Amino acid sequence: MIGAGSGRRDDLPLLLGNRQSAPAIPPPSTPVASGRPTPLLLQGQDYVFHAPSGCLDFQERIHRLGMVIDTDDDPNPCVLVLARSADMEMNELSIALAEQGIRMMRIDADRCLDLALTIYTDAPLVELDRRLLRPLLVWRRHFELSCMPVDPRTITGAYALDQWRTVSDWLSERPDWAYVNPARTTGHLNRLTQLSSAAAFGLATPRTAVTTQPGRSRPGGGACIVKTAGRHLLEPRPGVQHGLFPRPLDTARAGDAREPAPVIVQQYLAAETELRVFVVGDELIGYQVDKFDPAQLWVDPDAVEVTPTEVPTKLADKLRALARHWHLQVAAFDLLVAGGEYVFLEVNVNCDWRWFEHRAQTTDVSDAVHRWVAARFGELLGAHRGR
Amino acid sequence: MSMQELAAQVRSGQIEDEALADFAVEYARAERISRSRKDD
16 A cells, blocks of 8 residues: 555445445346347346556656666566456556565556557567566466457457467466466366365365256255356446446346357355455465355445454365365455354455455455465576576 | 566656656556445
8 A cells, every 4th residue: 555645435336336345136127129138137137337548656656757677687587467457456566576686577568559568479578668678587466368459349459469369378378487376277267167166175165056947947946046157247348337246146037038149057055254364475364255146246345344254274274285186376255154064155366355354454465475476486587597 | 677677666666767756656446446446
């Protein structure tokens, strides 16, 4: 958190959300232009977030302003981050690494159309804004092409997207760089592939189905919730994110209607509480999350209670083992505590932690992430200089 | 000025340069927005 600049509170409401604590389920037959019913997860969801864009990376700003002179190392070893402007976790990392004299270089998907960028293929070097840098550690998160300000229906828009897709995927898997949460091993992780691994490591999981007919599915036989198999936020227009949040399944209303795409239908488990556990290297940081319904995290986040909590050793061992299995260095597990048992819901690779820290009034995860990145960079720098 | 010295200015709020002060204001605004919003 930085110490300057107080603004008016009324510059905040870019969030136009459904503020109800328990979202009502509207009738399922609202037509859309295609003549099909509105997909279940889009019904009654009026959460829209206008993501701010513009350079919020401290190191990029001070270098562009010519306020700082780089060290004598040329090319300068650095951490390369592929993200988007509004990724405040990475914006904060930029300041934290600057405090330690570690150079960070940033490519944001929503600001990448006017970059002076050359990436060498025969050497692990990148020239950005006339500065030659040597990435030692690369972290890609929230570098989603859907936020690139182009129209994919035009030839120039489709061209820019396709070029960046190929190059960003290559940057995310180069064998001559080290990675945080390497895409090579984490790219396949989604809510569905995670469940079987979690069960194999001894964690309980809810009964789950994937279906285009949610009204006909009732895994576990009782109440169920419907979840997206993909992202929680869709960005059909660059910078405008629409929410797709879990909701109770009303089988009477869903009927036999077919969805245009499969969704997750999952057994509803009455839980004593929920846990979010951050894994940072070998360190675990736990928060207890108390909310009234599954969507409240997004539609009414201010009403959610977040409290720091210890992670019991038995659970910690399983989460560390799973993180190692998935090659995750920084990630967040979501779990239910139901009947005294820990039930795995999902692991978030591109996890946010600053919202949880803000609610809990701590900086434990940020501190751990900054420490871990600096230490890993130090190891890689030592190895590089020892060559 | 070194990167560390500039970062220390931003952390403390004791900013001498106008352009850096502008950045700090933008940053604080983005931070307030992000606090109101859960992502993943």
